Amino acid sequence: MGVDRHPFRYYRTEYAVERFIEGSGLPYSILRATQFHELIAQVLGAAAAVPGGDAAAGRLSLSAG
Structure with a gap:
């Protein structure tokens, strides 16, 4: 879906949350279900x-x- 490049605020926020989780140092998995x-x-x-x-x-x- 390209959340890292999408113009809708919802997807930009989702992408920012993913970056936050990645930077937390905790183990994680991210699933993008469309x-x-x-x-x-x-x-x-x-x-x-x-x-x-x-x-x-x-x-x-x-x-x-």
């Missing part, structure tokens, strides 16, 4: 709330799992 389907569903749901956005959202049907 929940793509849920993200797209949220984006399309938000688009449907905008006038004219429901047309674009209605063309796709997403299901996770």
